[in-house]
Amino acid sequence: MTDIEDKLSFRNIKPTAMRILVLQHLMEHDKALSLQSIEDAFEKADKSTIYRTLKTFEKKKLVHAIDDGTKQVKYALCLESCECETIDLHYHFHCNSCQSTYCLTNQNIPQIDLPKDFQMQQANMVIKGLCSECNN
Amino acid sequence: MTDIEDKLSFRNIKPTAMRILVLQHLMEHDKALSLQSIEDAFEKADKSTIYRTLKTFEKKKLVHAIDDGTKQVKYALCLESCECETIDLHYHFHCNSCQSTYCLTNQNIPQIDLPKDFQMQQANMVIKGLCSECNN
């Protein structure tokens, strides 16, 4: 049993061929990936299979979805939180030029002052700008 | 000339009937509104007209768009920044129960530590949870 199958089993996800491939693909990238880009990477696979794979991963908290303002929702595996149950509360960075989206896992979001009786459950924090590749 | 027409003219937007109505509608709500909800409020008006109205407002920096994770982009007029040219860098709150989205203009987002050579240009910060109406 590989490391990848371990990760899936740990989250109670049956390690099917497709799921292993998708997880492996996610682990090979430090970016958040869209359904479309994952589909493109596996010409053989069906879009809805990948879609359901990602939804399964998301439900089992193996990945989290990021809405970076492009039309495409992106999914990222967060290495640190991968072993724990806590909610991911870090920033994301979206490059306006190359459209890449990264998790900024080096810092968590600070305490935020909410109006009275408002209660925070999750967050989707996206900073936009230029990444180091595009910032000349 | 009304206050509303003033606001439009100040931003170099010709105050047409539709634009006045949409701006008035936005000003009457403290929430961010979707194209759909605005269309519903004006049964007579065409969706693409409202769409283009909002895009015009956005381009002229009278409103800003918020992607709150629902499928629908929402638009909000921010009173404070309405008179200035600065970029809106405040948090937004999206209620998971009633789907309302609010601008939290009482605080700006803090300094964020970006990776080397990354440059911030805008942000889309959305906190999700329960608003005071839904938090029982």
Add this chain to the structure above:
DNA sequence: GTTCTTGCAAAATATTTGCAAGACG
């Protein structure tokens, strides 16, 4: 054999554009 997964097709939802008619100055 029962349950979970996959592939194909198609539905559903929102956004966006083309174009001609109309309003405005």
Add this chain to the structure above:
DNA sequence: CGTCTTGCAAATATTTTGCAAGAAC
């Protein structure tokens, strides 16, 4: 008249679901 705005229709883009076949145990 020329330009900007509007209304209608249709195109685009994604996400999402139905259903039957197939795989797993």
